[in-house]
Amino acid sequence: MTTKTPLFAAAILLAAGAAVAHQGVTNPTVKARMDAMSTIGKNTKTLGLMVKxxxxxxxxxxxxxAEEIAVHAARAxxxxxxxxxxxxxxxxxxxxENYDDFTGIANELKEVAAKAAASIDTPDDLRVALGEIGGACKSCHQTYRK
Ligand code: HEC
Structure with a gap:
């Protein structure tokens, strides 16, 4: 267990960093979507720590x-x-410029997360679900996020 402590501590630090990353953002539209993404990020981390x-x-x-991820993806x-x-x-x-594609990926994330929220029973289920969820994050971020 002790060998895992540094990793865990690092994850907590990362999470704390993410919480203040958008400090100073005053535009309510930008802040609302960043907050939703942060919540998605926090919940994805919860899944990631279990998989690791x-x-x-x-x-x-x-x-x-997974349910939290689905709820916030649906709001995108x-x-x-x-x-x-x-x-x-x-x-x-x-x-x-490609809003349909963008919302399509958000919808994909919502669907895989909602499926996970209704079906995760075993660590293997979680591993598969996190792969699908992570794939949606990646496919959106690589095209639509700096
Ligand atoms: C449909 C597209 C899309 C999907 C899917 C998506 N993201 Fe994002 N994400 C974005 C965009 C765009 C931004 C940048 C928003 C901004 O800075 O205005 C962002 C920003 C973020 C941020 C930074 C938030 C902040 O405080 O600045 C985190 C963390 C994040 N996403 C995590 C995730 C995770 C984890 C997933 C998958 C579970 C995911 N996102 C899925 C589009 C997406």
Whole structure:
């Protein structure tokens, strides 16, 4: 267990860093979507720590985290609707040039997370679900986030 402590501590530090990353963002549109993404990030971390073995597997906690991801992913089309880019935002203008594609990926994340929230029973289920969830984050971020 002791060997895992540094990893766990690092994850907590990272999470704390993420919480203040958007400090000073005053635009309410940008802040709302960053907050939603931070919540998605925090819950994805919960799943990641369990997959790595840095946190004990617990199906109920995993399902709840997946549910939170689904809820906030479902809000993305509304949260990103207005084209607002401020210096602290990492959103790329391509979002609004390809809005259907963007919301399509958000919907994909919502679907895989909702499926996970209803079906995770074993660590293997979680591993597969996190792969699908992580794939959606990556496919959106690589095109639409700085
Ligand atoms: C449909 C596209 C899309 C999907 C899917 C998506 N993201 Fe994001 N994410 C963005 C965009 C765009 C930003 C930048 C927003 C900004 O800075 O205005 C962002 C920003 C973030 C941030 C930084 C928030 C902040 O405080 O500045 C985190 C953390 C994050 N995403 C995590 C995730 C994780 C984890 C997933 C998958 C579970 C995910 N995102 C899925 C588009 C997406």
């Amino acid at each position: 073995g840095a946190a004990e597997f617990d199906a109920k906690t995993a399902r709840q985290a 089309p509304e949260l990103f609707e207005a084209e607002v880019i401020t210096p602290k935002s990492e959103a790329l203008p391509e979002i609004w």
